[in-house]
Each structure stands twice: as structure tokens, then as C-alpha cells.
Amino acid sequence: MxxxxxxxxxxxxxxxxxxxxxxxxxxxxxxxxxxxxxxxxxxxxxxxxxxxxxxxxxxxxxxxxxxxxxxxxxxxxxxxxxxxxxxxxxxxxxxxxxxxxxxxxxxxxxxxxxxxxxxxxxxxxxxxxxxxxxxxxxxxxxxxxxxxxxxxxxxxxxxxxxxxxxxxxxxxxxxxxxxxxxxxxxxxxxxxxxxxxxxxxxxxxxxxxxxxxxxxxxxxxxxxxxxxxxxxxxxxxxxxxxxxxxxxxxxxxxxxxxxxxxxxxxxxxxxxxxVEARRDVRIVEGAFTDIMNDEALHQRCGDDYVMVRLTDTAPVIDGLARLRSMIPQVMTLELTGRMAVNDSDEDMTPNFYHLSERDLFGQFAVAARGEALTVKEAQYIDALWDRINKEEL
Ligand SMILES: [Mn+2]
Known part of the structure; x- marks a missing residue:
């Protein structure tokens, strides 16, 4: 039988x-x-x-x-x-x-x-x-x-x-x-x-x-x-x-x-x-720009369900959406590079608690894109904070 x-x-x-x-x-x-x-x-x-x-x-x-x-x-x-x-x-x-x-x-x-x-x-x-x-x-x-x-x-x-x-x-x-x-x-x-x-x-x-x-x-x-x-x-x-x-x-x-x-x-x-599945489940690991530029990889991934592990130590802005423009079924993103930095270099993690919301956002802008807010941007963010604070009251 x-x-x-x-x-x-x-x-x-x-x-x-x-x-x-x-x-x-x-x-x-x-x-x-x-x-x-x-x-x-x-x-x-x-x-x-x-x-x-x-x-x-x-x-x-x-x-x-x-x-x-x-x-x-x-x-x-x-x-x-x-x-x-x-x-x-x-x-x-x-x-x-x-x-x-x-x-x-x-x-x-x-x-x-x-x-x-x-x-x-x-x-x-x-x-x-x-x-x-x-x-x-x-x-x-x-x-x-x-x-x-x-x-x-x-x-x-x-x-x-x-x-x-x-x-x-x-x-x-x-x-x-x-x-x-x-x-x-x-x-x-x-x-x-x-x-x-x-x-x-x-x-x-x-x-x-x-x-x-x-x-x-x-x-x-x-x-x-x-x-x-x-x-x-x-x-x-x-x-x-x-x-x-x-x-x-x-x-x-x-x-x-x-x-x-x-x-x-x-x-x-x-x-x-x-089992011959219609879509595979795979993990892709590497630096953001390498993955974005690797056309052979995009081809290989096709419609598969993908987890991306980014090895970048610097922050990547809007990474998931940008990756999805190349690999449509990126389901989730792991920032292994960032996690490793945070784990190994505790002194690198600044203490944010003493900063005001506006200063904190200013530092975030520097970390995220490598330059400080312009005067115009700072004014815009100021106005936003004012509005948020008012709405909270
Ligand atoms: Mn089961």
C-alpha cells in the first residue's frame, strides 16, 4: 500500500x-x-x-x-x-x-x-x-x-x-x-x-x-x-x-x-x-545600495516572499518602500548592521533624555541624512511642534 x-x-x-x-x-x-x-x-x-x-x-x-x-x-x-x-x-x-x-x-x-x-x-x-x-x-x-x-x-x-x-x-x-x-x-x-x-x-x-x-x-x-x-x-x-x-x-x-x-x-x-511552491520564502542579506543595484538578485527574487537583512550601520531612510520598488514582495526588514553597532558600542549611544523634542528632531535629521536642518526646515518643524503641543492640550 x-x-x-x-x-x-x-x-x-x-x-x-x-x-x-x-x-x-x-x-x-x-x-x-x-x-x-x-x-x-x-x-x-x-x-x-x-x-x-x-x-x-x-x-x-x-x-x-x-x-x-x-x-x-x-x-x-x-x-x-x-x-x-x-x-x-x-x-x-x-x-x-x-x-x-x-x-x-x-x-x-x-x-x-x-x-x-x-x-x-x-x-x-x-x-x-x-x-x-x-x-x-x-x-x-x-x-x-x-x-x-x-x-x-x-x-x-x-x-x-x-x-x-x-x-x-x-x-x-x-x-x-x-x-x-x-x-x-x-x-x-x-x-x-x-x-x-x-x-x-x-x-x-x-x-x-x-x-x-x-x-x-x-x-x-x-x-x-x-x-x-x-x-x-x-x-x-x-x-x-x-x-x-x-x-x-x-x-x-x-x-x-x-x-x-x-x-x-x-x-x-x-x-x-x-513541494513545488509558487513562491519561495527567502532571506536576502547585504548593504542597501548593493541590494538596490543587484539586478540579477531582483530577477532571482521575482515574486518570492523576502526578508531583507541590511548590514548598513548608517540609517537608511524609507528603506522598505525603496526596496519594494526593486523586489515587490519584501515583507520585512531587519537592521542587523544597526543592531550590531548598538550592541557592541554602548558608548556610541548618546543619552537623549536631556534633549528637548526640537533638539532631538534636529539630531535625528543629522543622523538620517548627514546634514542639519536648514533655517526654513527648522521653522517648519517648530510650527509643527507648536501645533502638536496645542492639539495635545
Ligand atoms: Mn502546525
Whole structure:
């Protein structure tokens, strides 16, 4: 059986005031959907964070609707989806009883978990085991709701993810008929894995790390949450990574779809298909005039989302707007040169507190353009200050 594992689509995400829905639609239309046929995918797993937030924009919901409809109705490929910490699980799974007969299985919460869904391939049966994102206390209640003597999984009154997932893993494995191949799906932070800036902590305070052992014994575990594609404690316990780069610290990452081939004996082999995004996310570093004059660089950047790090130690006036005239999608500017000066040379930082507003502005003019205000300019600024002061009163 060939499974396509993906996660963390974050549909409806905003990147520096820019909706990424069109970029997401581009990859899903031009790569994801064709790939299902080209690579002869038998099942799709999405391991959480379908949406970027609990109440996503309409365009994001429409994109989701259109993609799952085509996978289920046109291509007739079973699709297994769990909720992540960005999703509203309850909203995500609305309609699940109607969808399941079409092969679209969605578990946003723990409420309708009823053991694994079993799918056949040429060698026999494979169990797909959902573990949708949930608070550790809810998971503990779900696992031991019917038992009088539930084990104490709390440390200082807090349920620990690690302990809860260890027991949950045991519980889920116990639901898989003996000897059957199995695929677990979870949205969790496995200890030792590498984080990116665009992930949101699973809980505020407390530990949300889970030992990889919670997922041992499955033929494959499809993880979501971390945005960098990576293995987590074993070759067959993996994060597919996010659909696109969602922060500048991911600029150097290669996003991918993960193809997983499960053989007759439950062995899994992995192939990563690089994501072909419409726009890349990149960091450009250098001196302002060099960047402004580098036509080859402007060409290379095209419509990519760019962060510029300026190495200039002198201030650059209106830098962002001027850079955007050459590289349209400069999203943000970092003044690394200025920061370095301020860090290393504390004595260079004058004490401004004794200066009046007018003197301070005069010094700013000198620093910004290398010459003092002319008499006419000074008069104009004086008049402005008078007006501001009056309005404040
Ligand atoms: Mn995520």
C-alpha cells in the first residue's frame, strides 16, 4: 500500500498581512492532486492543522471542500484526517458520518473514535489508527472513562502528555487485531525533534513533549505539528512537515510530501517529494545600495516572499518602500548592521533624555541624512511642534 502523508496545511494562514490561500491552492491543484494519480497513491493521511485557526476564512474552507471532494469523489482514494492544535476539532469533523461512506474519515475530537478503520491492499488488511490532538486531561478521561481505578497520570496536579500518550499508544495498539499492519496518525511534539517559528506551542506552560516510544509497534506513524520534515526517533515515525514555508526561519527548509510504501510484512519505505511552491520564502542579506543595484538578485527574487537583512550601520531612510520598488514582495526588514553597532558600542549611544523634542528632531535629521536642518526646515518643524503641543492640550 502506498500512502501519501502530509500535514500542517494551515489553510487561511496570513503571512505578514498577506493571505496565503492562493499559494496553498496552487500547490494543492498543481501538485498534490496530480501526484495522487501519478504516484498511484492508495490512501492519504493528513496529520492535523488543516486550518490555521479555529474559525478559518471562507476561502480556506472552500479550498478544503474542493480538495477533499475531488480526492473522495473523483479519485476515490480514502483520506484520513485528524485535527491539530490550530484546528477547531469539533468544526473540522462536522459531517463525518456522511463522509465516511465516501472514504473521507475525519476525527477532530475524541468523541467519535471507535477503533481503527481497516483498509485492504493486495497483501491483506491495514489498520488506520487516529489520535487527534486533544488536551492531556481529555485524553485521560477518554481512556479511563469507564474504569473506577484509573491510573494517576498527573504530576503536581497536571496531566503529562508523555504519560498520557504512552498509555494511549498502548490502548490504540490493543485495538489493532494481532498481526495486522497498522498506521498511527497523531499531532504531537516528539522529544528531540526540531522546531520552527511558525508552530504554536501545544499548551502554554507544562511539558508537551512525548517520547517516540509511544508510537513504536506501528508499521508507520504519520505525525503532524512540526513544520520541518523529519524523522522522530525512528525512520518510520515521521513528520511530513508543513505544506509551505510559514516563517522566515524555514527559508532554508525543503518542504515535501512523504510517500510511504508499506510492504507485505509491515515494513515501510519512505520517499520525499519536494513541494513545488509558487513562491519561495527567502532571506536576502547585504548593504542597501548593493541590494538596490543587484539586478540579477531582483530577477532571482521575482515574486518570492523576502526578508531583507541590511548590514548598513548608517540609517537608511524609507528603506522598505525603496526596496519594494526593486523586489515587490519584501515583507520585512531587519537592521542587523544597526543592531550590531548598538550592541557592541554602548558608548556610541548618546543619552537623549536631556534633549528637548526640537533638539532631538534636529539630531535625528543629522543622523538620517548627514546634514542639519536648514533655517526654513527648522521653522517648519517648530510650527509643527507648536501645533502638536496645542492639539495635545
Ligand atoms: Mn502546525
Amino acid at each position: 502506498r500512502i501519501l502523508h502530509t500535514a500542517d496545511w494551515h489553510l487561511g494562514r496570513i503571512f505578514y498581512a498577506n493571505y496565503l490561500t492562493e499559494d496553498q491552492a496552487y500547490v494543492l491543484e498543481h501538485q498534490f492532486l496530480p501526484l495522487l494519480k501519478e504516484a498511484r497513491v492508495d490512501a492519504v493521511v493528513i496529520a492535523g492543522d488543516v486550518y490555521d485557526r479555529a474559525v478559518p476564512p471562507v476561502e480556506a474552507v472552500e479550498l478544503w471542500d474542493s480538495v477533499v471532494t475531488r480526492v473522495a469523489s473523483d479519485k476515490r482514494i480514502p483520506m484520513f484526517v485528524i485535527g491539530g492544535n490550530h484546528d477547531s476539532g469539533a468544526r473540522l469533523e462536522v459531517g463525518h458520518t456522511l463522509w465516511a461512506p465516501s472514504g473521507l474519515y475525519v476525527w477532530g475530537t475524541l468523541r467519535h473514535l471507535q477503533g481503527p478503520v481497516i483498509v485492504n491492499d493486495a497483501y491483506g488488511e491495514i489498520a488506520f489508527c487516529p489520535m487527534p490532538f486533544s488536551e492531556p486531561k481529555s485524553i485521560a478521561n477518554y481512556l479511563f472513562a469507564d474504569e473506577a481505578n484509573s491510573p494517576d497520570m498527573t504530576t503536581h496536579g497536571q496531566h503529562s502528555y508523555d504519560e498520557v500518550y504512552r498509555l494511549w499508544g498502548d490502548y490504540v495498539r490493543g485495538q489493532v487485531p494481532k498481526g495486522m499492519r497498522s498506521v498511527a496518525m497523531a499531532h504531537a511534539f516528539v522529544s528531540g525533534s526540531a522546531e520552527s517559528e511558525s508552530e504554536r506551542p501545544l499548551i502554554i506552560g507544562g511539558s508537551y513533549a512525548v517520547a517516540a516510544q509511544a508510537f513504536s509497534g506501528f508499521s508507520y506513524t504519520a505525525l503532524g505539528h512540526l513544520h520541518r520534515p523529519q524523522r522522530a526517533g525512528s525512520e518510520v515515525i515521521r513528520y511530513s512537515g508543513s505544506l509551505l514555508k510559514y516563517s522566515f526561519d524555514e527559508a532554508a527548509q525543503r518542504k515535501s510530501f512523504t510517500l510511504v510504501d508499506i510492504d507485505e510484512k509491515g515494513g515501510a519505505t519512505i520517499e520525499q517529494i519536494p
